[in-house]
Amino acid sequence: LLKPKQIVNGSLFVVGARPKMGKTTVLTEMAKNVSNQGRTVLLFSMEMTDCQLAERTLSQQSNLNSNRFYEKLEEHEWDGLCNAIGRLKQCPNIWIDDTPAMTLQHIQSESRKIKRKLGDIGFIGVDYLTLMQTEKADRNDLAYGNITKGLKVLAKELNTVVVLLTQ
Template sequence: HNNTPFDGGIRTGFVELDNKLGEVGKGDLVIIGARPSMGKTTLAQNFAADMMINQNLPVLFVSIEMSGKQIAQRMISGIGQIELRKVLSGKAQIEDCGKINTAAMILEKAPLMIDDNARSTTSTIRRSA
């Protein structure tokens, strides 16, 4: 994790990317683009997790493809470092249950709002923000 102070900017949680970008400014619109199934949502969730957990910044996560429950399950998987299939299936090993519970408690306390309205527009996202 990069502990270098940024002048009012926000870190992504990926040191090399932060070094390339310099910083993401508050109020910046960041668009992640790639072909389908390349990990765009996972990357955005990793950014969000670092921002809300390590930097204590409020996060609005907007998805028109996934439900809030699916987003939360993926975040629990990432925060707890547990395979997503174990979180989704409920067939986690005993040692994973503690990780899942801890990750869920961290997520519950995090300053996160999820907007999963499939009909979101830039105007409705702006109102949510």
């Protein structure tokens, strides 16, 4: 009997692509899927505010361009939007931190705090590496290396999966 393949806890995955290629969309879809399993999800976003992330997620779920949210909607569009809101309300276990210029220490501290409060964390998403506040280093690649190393250690410590976006 074969089991479906899944991401192993303790793993760090780095997703890199050019701007506007859908990295955040992939991250929010992963978060939604883990949340639908009843597991806690932490999203740390330095690129978007919590409201922007919520708007993007609603847009994905309703299949409406988010620009339509600011215009008069047709009845079928309202129905789709209300259905999407209803589905997202069933996922109250997604925590978003949009603190600007976050540090690795902030992510570690907040993640540990949530783990103590709620128990297991199913998924941690970080959007994105080069917007994080780094410690002093001779070169940026060394500073970013320290961040990825710290996130890998955090994944193992909390027995979860960490997905880090980068450009």
